[in-house]
Amino acid sequence: MIRFQAVLGIVSLAIGMQADGMQQERRSLSDSTYAVRYVVGYLAKNWWSKPVYTCEKAIVIPQDLPAPEALAQSMAEKIGVHNFMRGASTSAHQCGKLCTPEKCSWSRFAQRYDLPQPSDDANKMDWDRYYRSYIDYAKDELKLNALRFSVEWALVQPNPGEWDIATLDRYADMFCYAIKRGITPVVCFHHYTDPNWFLEQGGFYDAHTSRHFVDFCVATYEHILHVVGKAPAVVAASKSINAPLWATYNTPAGYAFRGYHQYAGPPADSDCSGLDVVAQVLKNMLEAHVQVYQRMKVLHAQANTAMPTPKVGLLKNIHQIDPAKATWGQYAASPITRMLVSFADMIQNGAIYRFFTTGEYQVHIPCKVHIKHTNSQAPHSLDFIGLNYYANRHMHLTTGIKPTDPDVISDNEWYYRYPQGIYRAIVELSENIAHPLQIPLFVAENGIATTDDAKRARFYHEYLYAMNKAVQDGYPVTGYLPWTLADNYEWPTIENHKPRSFGLCAVVADNPAQLCVKEGTRATYGAFVKEMNRLEQK
DSSP, X not given: OHHHHHHHHHXXXXXXXXXXXXXXXXXXXXXXXXXXXXXXXXXXXXXXXXXXXXXXXXXXXXXXXXXXXXHHHHHHHHHOSTTOEEEEEOOHHHHOSOOOTTTBHHHHHHHHTTOOOTTSTTOXXXXXXXXXXXXXXXXXXXXXXXXEEEOOHHHHOSBXXXXXXXXXXXXXXXXXXXXXXXXXXXXXXXXXXXXXXXXXTTGGGSTTTTHHHHHHHHHHHHHHHHHHHTOHHHHHHHTTSOOOEEEEEEOHHHHHHHHHTSOSSTTOOTTSOSHHHHHHHHHHHHHHHHHHHHHHHHHHHHHTOSSOOOEEEEEEEEOOEEEOOSSHHHHHHHHHHHHHHHHHHIIIIIHHHHHHHHSEEEEEETTTEEEEEEOTTGGGSOSOEEEEEOOOEEEETTXXXXXXXXXXXXSSTTOBXXXXXXXXXXXXXXXXXXXXXXXXXXXXXXXXXXXXXXXXXXXXXXXXXXHHHHHHXXXXXXXXXXXXXXXXXXXXOSSOOOOOXXXXXXXXXXXXXXXEEOHHHIIIIIHHHHHHHHHHHO
């Protein structure tokens, strides 16, 4: 039966019925037949059309790169300098010390597996205590004009219906202080962590429970809006910077795969896992995003505030999975590998693209997953898309191949220096979301874990080159916010929980309120930012 269905799918494709045009036939086909046809169409679309972002060597990185200042000039000439965010990213859980296993899902997960906690003495950064000092350093020393920070839901709402006003006030002060210092806040409501009570009620796997996240986002936005309304100096300062951005999620697909398939984060529950669960969780997260978007817009319209209409989007991770071809055996198996990894790609990329461009969320894996959901408001619920990118991954069938070249590897065992990848990712997000929706795209996360400043300098130099190449090729990028402002707690795994140094800056050991920029940062990204600022002041 399955063979017949596969043949039926291929024949259908041969006469022009690809996956994106199958809605009319859906009524007359069984779910399994439709799933097979959908998968065959999806694979055909990605294999045979061969978009540039599927090519591992999409661009050539020269050995002698243009100076960072020249890259800044080239980019500024193409897209303008005034609207380009040059900043950094942070995460509340990773650079704070207030989360405990009693409140926060990740802290409880770390305790369960005896992993490090952000409150450990080894982690010097303390965002909740010293955020003003860090913001000052970002502005005065790094000369940044944008900063991304997240809101720790477990601290804002430690129990259902219970709101911690002091915590909300602190986040409102972060927002206002950044604006007064001339820094555009990029606020992220969800960065891999949840309140324990939320997961205990079903989390994002339960569509009904997901409403709690919507309420949290709206309540946080409303509180910040209220505080800003009583601060005319903040309103006045906001007119001289880019409008603040509000991201519902930091990589929702990454969260779903980590917690519900890879057991690399909470809830890590074997009774609630698998690709079908991942697809359901992601569907509910995207649906909640639409609700947050719509409610924030309505709230702003009713608030009679001088603050600009909120720009609401999300941050999307791209981590290309490419078939390994280093040996004859890997090369011979590469078509099978590509087919296997396409199922994950269908969920973490294809389903998201389709949802926001057509209003339809579809995931079909024969005999495994069949989800179809529609929300006509989805294509009108995204004001920007942020790109998180580090590197690709090579696979042989279902086995990952770790990079080994000492020149390009980092202290994160799976991430290595692969600048062609950020070009591919920019093109992919541009062609699949940003251009169809006519919304801006910026790089929200990118960086290297290393204590070697020469490696750090080369990394940023090559990635800035690749980003500029994308811009010159007609794929606009409106900002670059590397990970991360300063060394902090990096998500540990059961296999590896060694410290990893991603920071643009180090935290001064005997004075955690003070940062110190690293030479590898200063030489490349720092030079790029300095030239951008010079051009803006001309």
